Amino acid sequence: MPTPMQQLREIEKQLFAYHYALTAISYDDATVAPPESSEGRGEAMAVLSAAQHRLMTESGLPELLAAARAGALTEQEAAEVRELQRSYDELSKLPAEEYAAFSKLTSTAQNVWVKARANNDYASFAPYLKQIVDTRRRWAGYLSPEKAPYDHWLNEYERGASTEMLDEFFDALQAKIVPLLARIQKEGKAIRTDFLHQDWPLAQQAELARRVMRRMQVDPAHCAMGESAHPFTTEFYKGDVRITTHYDPQDMTSSLYSVVHESGHALYELHTADRLKYTVLASGASMGVHESQSRFYENYLGRSLPFLRSLWPDLVELFPTQLAGVRCEELYAAVNRAEPSLIRTEADELTYSLHILLRYRLEKQLMAGELTVEELPGAWNALMKDLLGVTVPSDAEGCLQDIHWSMGDIGYFPSYALGSAYGAQMLRRMKRELDLDGLLEAGDFGPINAWLEERIWQYGTEKEPGWLVENACGEPFDPACFAEYLEEKYTALYGLG
Template sequence: MKDSILRLRALEKQLYAYRYALNAIDFDAETVAPEGGAEGRAEACEVLSRASFDLLVNPGSAALLQAAAADAEDGQQAAEVRELQRQYDEIARIPAGEYAAFTKLVQQSVPVWTKAKRSNDFALFAPYLEQIVAARRAQARYFAPDRDPYEVFLDRYERGLTIARCDAFFGVLRAAILPLLAAIRDHGAPIRTDFLDQDWPLDAQKELSRRLLALWGLEPEHTLLAESEHPFTTEFWRGDVRLTTHYQPRDVFSNLYSVLHEGGHALYERHIDPALDYTAVAGGSTMGLHESQSRLFENCVGRSRAFLRWLYPLLRELFPAQLADVSEEEVWRAVNRAEPGLIRTEADELTYALHIMVRYELEKALLQGTLAVADLPAAWNEKYRQYLGVEVPDDARGCLQDIHWAMGDFGYFPSYALGSAYAAQAVAGLRRTMDLDAQWARGDLAPLRDALCARLWRYGSSREPAWLVRSLCGGDFDPRCYTDYLARKYTALYKL
């Protein structure tokens, strides 16, 4: 191995150490740290992020990247240089002080968002959101001064995604989903839901979480399940992946599907090729691809009729009183019901994309400067009337419900809808050669894991996103695979 590659690997490992420390602080902040410790965490993150910035962005690193690009001897080494160069090009345009200050800002904003959501007080969070929007718009000008600021961040989360492509994608979904929702409203067979809102003991819910993670193949020696306000997954490295859930005493299925969703993220990170450890390509690729795995395990598997054959006896074992007079068929229909509501994370498969469209349009307007932060609650409420036909009673269940903007994650939301579409096409392709229903009905997820590892997981981000999308989907991406899947599922479910 040439000297430049050895020095590149040393740099990658140093950068990994800073990422690990920052991830540890973030995970601690969201799970067990006291609320009053936010300022100290913010100061520490500012120092660490500035040190990481200085480590990467300097003349020596620039020269090293140039030399390593010339000396790379295989595809992995070339991918490491390419990914690190991309990171360099992104942040080198931002003044170092602004880069570190932004890290501090989002560390300060998240606990304020948490308090604002709990107290239904948008005015408390608004000043932080205004600073975050201004900072992101300034960063977009540094990255690409002649490009739409929102599109700059779309591309960061989903390489190659443009506003035009995003608009076209949502257009396909809108044209299929809205008529299907109308048909369900007007002609759909009724679905029993009376058993959903009752007391579901938390001890039993926690045991359910443990059983589900074991079924997914997530070993306790490498994965940790904690609790947070907003469920998420953090990868420290391939051997240390942590996920969270939020238990609700009167809604067992909220936790159940959060665990399945976050478990999909964790599986991706757990199965990356060990040869990529501590390099710039060790993590999963785009957010759309990452969300494809969480949505696949949550919905394509977790809400399938076949999987309910395995799940139902477990639910009856853990909640015998709650499900004493509820059949397997009734549980399956209830967890798949299409019911326009307020909360994205609780949304059914059919209406989920509508929740994403609301966020897409609003965050695009915020970064483009056509929507002021002060006007966000009213704009949010109007979009929910327009797309989902529901009235938003308060900001806690409205524009304060998601953590993403508090973290500065503008351009992330479309990844959820793209991920759902990637997942549907991937499963359709796998069904051509695999009897997935028979496997899922007996709780056998190993063949699916093996197939996804071969198509996506093992590569980390060592391949270009476009290649990985084709590999996962089994060909060119076509959103109609997703809309066809929804049409088949909900036509059968509601006996249309």
């Protein structure tokens, strides 16, 4: 007779298989599936998702978890039990018919959102958003009756996050960044960007992507690159991770930095410990911790001068005419320039966090019932003016720009900023322990990867985000660190006194 833990492992292996199938199908969909093939894919995914759901709800999970907890558990086993229990509780506390209805609602809402954005028609999307907000508020009551609804969802997307923590974090950010941005616009030295927009041949861009992945030591035996409309990373399992890129023929930095970003995600998944394979702990700890890694590589390493210096011979070899008369320092300044803009996904490193701050404030008010869905566009536009100094010309470029809310994801945005913040704090620590600039200039990612593997990657979901940050940084999360990092970097870049 297998032990309860052995039976749980068997269920985890089966969950892995359904996850694998759904991942393979989604990856195929995003990369190579023919355009009008969604119907059968939807039918197949519905059956597989239902089977996965039954596996969670009809395998006697609560009894097995209780029996496992009654015995002696290793640290890893206890973490498996913890994660399975969380997933089970969530499924069992939500009425099945509400779950199905919400699935249908968000599926419709996404279609409505696509059209609303295209037609700049917020009014058509508002009723759906209202239903989504109402459902999320109600579900928070089912799942965490002791918490404010927004606190429940923050913690759902990033274990340990709360409005208390994020208020402090975003307030510190606002206090530093808003005046810094004003100074840059008033006193900052000019940055040359003319050379960015020209013809960058796709074959050379693809070769650059391959060389960057090799330099970052992303193992090609276990990680392949595809193309999709929006770049992403997906893990089949630790032995098979995929990243995608999207080539902009007029701007090679677009694909370059998406490859560095996605490779950061990929390195994390490729280096979770073997012992976690096929368990519910097998992949990265959270959205925030994952973004801390991707942004670490993209912004803290990839946009640094030493990294660009080491890449410069490749860049000049691949793009000799495009980079004729350009200095490496000019490229460095160009890929780091800061300017207020309307669209989050196109924002630079400095202003990006203000876009997130805005969404955090609005989500918090929406979930507290202090802001109605009708009032949202006005509040959005006013806050854009306050924080970034820009006038929003249309809702399409304002509160309709992101897909997240239409998918039901409220409380997800802050983890992007938390990722940058975790990363900045890891950078501070790493610089004390490694000659980071020297390694980057030599193109040697070995010690950098090993540092992150030892402190973060190996643990998968076994440890919680707060533990991982403290383990990597030698101190608890410091909400001020990221703002300090930005201030130091941008003061130097723009030659502010």
